[in-house]
Amino acid sequence: MIAFESVTVRYDMVTALSDLTEDIGSGEWVGLIGPNGAGKTTLLRAVARLLPHEGEIRVDGVAVSSLSPKRLARLVAYVPQQPELPPDMTVGQYVLLGRTPHIAYFGFETGEDRSVCGELLGSLDLATMAERRLSTLSGGELQRLVLARALAQQAPVLLLDEPTSALDLGRRVEALELVDALRRERGLTVLSALHDLTLAGQFADRLILLGEGRAVSTGKPDEVLTEESLGRHFGASVRVMRSDVGDLIVIPQRVR
Amino acid sequence: MSTTLPRHEDAPVKARAVREEQLPALRPVSARGPVAVALGALLGAVLLGISMGPADLSFSAALRVLLSHVPLLHFHSGVSRIDSDILWQIRLPRVVLGGLVGAMLAGGGAAFQGVFRNPLADPYLLGVAAGAGLGATAVIVAGPRLTQLLPLAAFAGAVGAVTLTYVVGATVGRQGATVSIVLAGVAVAALLTAIQTFLQQQHAQDLQSVYAWILGSLTVSSWSDVVLILPYVAVSAAVLLAHRRLLDVLRVGEDEADSLGVRSSRVRITIVAAATLGTAAAVAVSGLIGFVGIIVPHTVRLTTNASYRVVVPVSMIGGAAFLILADVAARTVLAPSEIPIGVVTAFVGAPFFLFVLRSRRVGRST
Numbered sequence: 001m002i003a004f005e006s007v008t009v010r011y012d013m014v015t016a017l018s019d020l021t022e023d024i025g026s027g028e029w030v031g032l033i034g035p036n037g038a039g040k041t042t043l044l045r046a047v048a049r050l051l052p053h054e055g056e057i058r059v060d061g062v063a064v065s066s067l068s069p070k071r072l073a074r075l076v077a078y079v080p081q082q083p084e085l086p087p088d089m090t091v092g093q094y095v096l097l098g099r100t101p102h103i104a105y106f107g108f109e110t111g112e113d114r115s116v117c118g119e120l121l122g123s124l125d126l127a128t129m130a131e132r133r134l135s136t137l138s139g140g141e142l143q144r145l146v147l148a149r150a151l152a153q154q155a156p157v158l159l160l161d162e163p164t165s166a167l168d169l170g171r172r173v174e175a176l177e178l179v180d181a182l183r184r185e186r187g188l189t190v191l192s193a194l195h196d197l198t199l200a201g202q203f204a205d206r207l208i209l210l211g212e213g214r215a216v217s218t219g220k221p222d223e224v225l226t227e228e229s230l231g232r233h234f235g236a237s238v239r240v241m242r243s244d245v246g247d248l249i250v251i252p253q254r255v256r
Numbered sequence: 257m258s259t260t261l262p263r264h265e266d267a268p269v270k271a272r273a274v275r276e277e278q279l280p281a282l283r284p285v286s287a288r289g290p291v292a293v294a295l296g297a298l299l300g301a302v303l304l305g306i307s308m309g310p311a312d313l314s315f316s317a318a319l320r321v322l323l324s325h326v327p328l329l330h331f332h333s334g335v336s337r338i339d340s341d342i343l344w345q346i347r348l349p350r351v352v353l354g355g356l357v358g359a360m361l362a363g364g365g366a367a368f369q370g371v372f373r374n375p376l377a378d379p380y381l382l383g384v385a386a387g388a389g390l391g392a393t394a395v396i397v398a399g400p401r402l403t404q405l406l407p408l409a410a411f412a413g414a415v416g417a418v419t420l421t422y423v424v425g426a427t428v429g430r431q432g433a434t435v436s437i438v439l440a441g442v443a444v445a446a447l448l449t450a451i452q453t454f455l456q457q458q459h460a461q462d463l464q465s466v467y468a469w470i471l472g473s474l475t476v477s478s479w480s481d482v483v484l485i486l487p488y489v490a491v492s493a494a495v496l497l498a499h500r501r502l503l504d505v506l507r508v509g510e511d512e513a514d515s516l517g518v519r520s521s522r523v524r525i526t527i528v529a530a531a532t533l534g535t536a537a538a539v540a541v542s543g544l545i546g547f548v549g550i551i552v553p554h555t556v557r558l559t560t561n562a563s564y565r566v567v568v569p570v571s572m573i574g575g576a577a578f579l580i581l582a583d584v585a586a587r588t589v590l591a592p593s594e595i596p597i598g599v600v601t602a603f604v605g606a607p608f609f610l611f612v613l614r615s616r617r618v619g620r621s622t
Contacts, residue, residue, distance in 0.1 A: 048515045073517030084509040088562040092282045093504065100505055101517035106498050115281035130282055153516070 001026040001157060001189040002047065006055035009039075009046050016042040018213045019055070026156075029183060029190040031204030033197060033224070035234050038210040040193035041081065044159045047191065048078035059157055073101035077150035081161040081193075087135035091145060094134060095121060098152025120148045124178070140171040144178065151182065158183070160192035164199070172196065176203045201225050201248035209233060221248055287566040290556070294573035298355070301577040301584075305351035308584050310592060311342050318343060345478075353477040353541060354583045354597075355576035356489050358548055360538040362575020364531035365549025366556075366567050367496050370503035371524050371531075372434050378549035379535040382441035382528070386448035387417025388539040392469050393452045397459040406469075407484060407540040413448075414536035418528070420444050434510070434524070471596035472543035474583050485537040492534025496568055499527050503564035545579070545598045551605040552578055555612050578605075 002024040009017040017039040024030050032040040046053040049064050049072055057064045059075050067075070077098070085094075099113040121127050124144040129137070137145065143163065150158060163179065164172040176199055183190050194200035200207060201221035209217040209224050211233040217224045225248050230238040237253040307318040313335075320333035321343045333340060364379035372381065380386075391413025395406045421444045425437035456466050502523050505513050513520040539545075552575040553567055560566045579597070582604060586597040 045511075050511055050514060068517075069514065069519055070517035073515060076515075078512075078515040080511060084507070084512055086507045086562075088557070089504075089507065090561060090563075093285060093561075093563055096282065096285075097505055097508060097516060103501075105502075108501055109284075111281060114284065118281040121282070 001028070001060060002191060003058040003061075004055070005058070007043075007046065007057055008054040009042050009051055010054075011051075016213055017046065017053075017210075020215055022208065022215060022218065024189060024191060026189055027183070027187050029180070029192070029203065029205050031200040031207045031221075032191065032193040032210060033200050033207055034210035034216075037212075038233075039213040040210055041161055042213075043210070044078065044161050044191065044193060047157075047159055048072075048076055050078075070101050073153060073155065075155050076157045076159060077153040077155040078159040079146055079150050079161065079163060081165060083146045085134045085142060085146075087133065089134050090130065091121070091126060091132050091134065091137070092117070092130040094145060095148050095152055098149040101153055101155075116154070117148075117152050120151055124148045139167055140174065143167060143171065143175050147175075147178065147182070151186070156187070156189060158188050158190045158192075160190065162193050162195050165195055172199065179203075197225060197230070197250035198248065201250065225250055285561070285563050285565050287569055290560045290566050290570045291573065294570045294577065298573050298577040298580075301580040302351055302355070305354070305580045305584050306343055306347045308588055309342070309347055311339065313339055313343065322348075349479045349482055350474050350477045350583065351580055352482050353485075354474050354580045356482065356485060357474070357538040357542045357545065358552075358575040358577070358579025358582075359572040360489055360492060360534040360575075361545065361548040362552035362578070363493060363496050363568060363572040364535040364538075365575075366553035366564065366571040367499075367503065367527050367531040368549070369553060370506055370564055370567075371527050372438060373507065373509070374438075375554070376550070377438075379531060380445075380544075380546075380549070381438065382421045382532070383417030383444040383448060384414040384532060384535050384539065385544050386445040386452065387413035387415070387420075388536065389413070389470060389544060390417075390448045390452040390455075392543075393455050393466050396465050396469065397455055397462050407481075411536045411540040414539060415532060417444055417448055418532045418536075422525070422528075468596070469543045470598075472545035472598035473594070473596055474542055474586075475594060477541065481541045485541055488533050488537035492530045492537070493572060495530035496527065496534070496572075499523065499530075500565045500568040503527070503568065507564075543598070545601055547598075547601045547605045548575055548579060551601075551609045554609060558612050 004020045004022045007017060007020045008015065020043070032043060034040055042051065045051045047057055047059070047064065064072055095117040096109055096113065099109050099117065102113065103109055118127070118130070121130060124147065126141065126144060126148060129141070134142065134145070143166070160179065164175050167175060179190060180203055182188065194204065204221060206219065207221055207224040208215050209229065216233060217229055225240055227238055227240050230240070230250065237255050239251045239253050241249045241251065243249055303315055303318060306322070307313055307315045317333070317335045317339065320331070321335050321340050323329060323331045324333040324340070325344065361379055365377070368377040368379055368381055369375055388410040391409035391411070392406055395402050395409040421441045422437060424444060425440035428436055428440065456463060502518060505516060505518050506520060506523065510520045553571045556567050556570045556574055560570065579601070582600045583597055585604065586595045586600045589595060
């Protein structure tokens with residue numbers, strides 16, 4: 001669904017991502033992990049074409065550089081780490097923004113657009129909040145709302161940059177659980193940067209460990225989340241254990 | 257303290273794969289109610305504007321004169337020729353011009369606040385006022401022979417200043433980045449104001465005329481002024497209204513608007529060009545009337561929902577009503593002499609704005 005072919009991204013003189021080649025299958029959830037500055041956000045922004053890249057990125061077989069912004073937005077929905085949430089916008093108005101790629105330049109949304117959004121709000125437990133202002137929502141509600149806007153694009157690919165960083169422990173699991181349910185229900189391909197390695201291991205089908213702009217390790221979570229590799233690339237002492245149900249647990253450790 | 261790692265089976269929120277009942281669609285965003293209220297206010301302002309003045313004319317006489325000019329109606333006003341001329345040739349053009357100027361300043365202000373996502377942005381942000389001021393000053397100090405050219409010079413100065421701001425902003429910063437454009441606007445305005453002040457000091461005898469122009473006035477308005485700016489006002493208003501949905505999309509910032517399939521820098525430059533054209537035309541005939549571009553859109557935002565679909569049209573209508581009323585105050589409070597209208601807008605507008613802010617207790621709004 002997403003193919004990277006020798007993809008390199010440079011900011012002026014700095015190379016933020018170099019020579020990445022990777023294939024992400026349809027319906028797959030691939031987690032991007034790695035220390036700060038490793039290139040996770042850069043990679044996501046390059047797919048959304050918010051940054052120019054060298055090499056080729058293809059979504060559904062088409063090079064993103066050849067698509068109009070509108071067609072790209074119907075293929076790829078991007079949720080940044082800190083979405084802009086205008087405090088006096090209503091929940092309904094915000095979700096409708098997700099329909100933008102389906103509306104003509106001078107056009108306005110149709111009844112169909114509104115029913116798509118109404119249904120999404122319902123399935124994300126936000127149906128009663130359509131008239132509320134964003135400033136009155138909790139962190140968990142805002143997270144679901146941002147997802148609702150992305151889903152309103154009806155794009156088969158969902159790019160999430162640290163979707164849980166602003167949430168408490170319970171809401172984090174909840175949010176990822178929701179993404180998982182949605183991608184199964186809608187057959188979405190998910191590419192997400194994930195900070196929490198334990199949750200990354202439990203939710204993603206595959207992980208890409210980025211270090212200094214390169215993919216240093218790729219594979220199933222138990223292949224990537226090894227004490228040796230994480231310790232080397234994160235520059236910290238890390239223990240990897242298994243819970244009683246067999247999930248991976250990654251714990252940073254104080255060096256004594 | 258014991259913490260257990262949650263397993264994902266426990267999470268309470270799940271997407272419902274199957275929905276038995278049809279969920280209701282979202283309600284459409286409607287501007288009808290606020291637009292109707294604003295139109296009512298505008299009608300009241302127009303009637304007040306044409307019936308107030310040194311000659312004593314009643315509300316109903318004003319209304320009858322208006323009706324007598326409606327084509328195909330063949331209505332006879334029964335008002336004397338002199339009174340009818342006062343209304344039609346003196347008061348009405350002034351009211352109409354005030355309305356057009358107010359609509360442009362308020363609509364332009366709303367658009368600039370949307371484009372630059374800054375509640376303090378006003379239509380003068382990118383140098384319109386400084387450019388118009390320089391153009392007008394240059395004509396005034398050149399002597400009375402060129403007075404006819406004043407609106408044109410102010411207009412050219414305003415449009416030239418914003419163009420210069422955009423060119424400078426695009427060369428110094430990341431292409432299309434709003435911050436560098438706003439900063440370039442500050443620099444251009446400072447430079448042009450410096451030149452304008454220099455010209456003014458070199459021609460101290462014209463100080464009063466320059467100053468009077470800067471404070472703004474609708475004193476000498478006629479139908480020809482209305483005709484002069486009408487095309488610019490019409491184009492500007494049409495473009496701004498057509499972009500009201502996209503202004504809402506820009507509220508989530510450049511990156512997210514781009515990722516929603518909008519070419520945000522292109523949309524932004526279109527809106528800025530339209531708003532500049534409209535405000536430049538407005539200041540060309542009225543001088544620099546301040547505050548309207550900030551007070552009116554904010555009042556609309558605080559009293560209705562904040563969508564630009566409502567804010568843009570209602571600001572235009574409300575701005576027209578506001579400036580007509582400000583002009584009524586300007587010419588009646590100290591009659592027979594007039595107060596500069598810019599003084600009235602600031603004097604009335606600032607406390608009113610604070611009152612609205614306070615009564616709604618809304619903090620940020622862009």
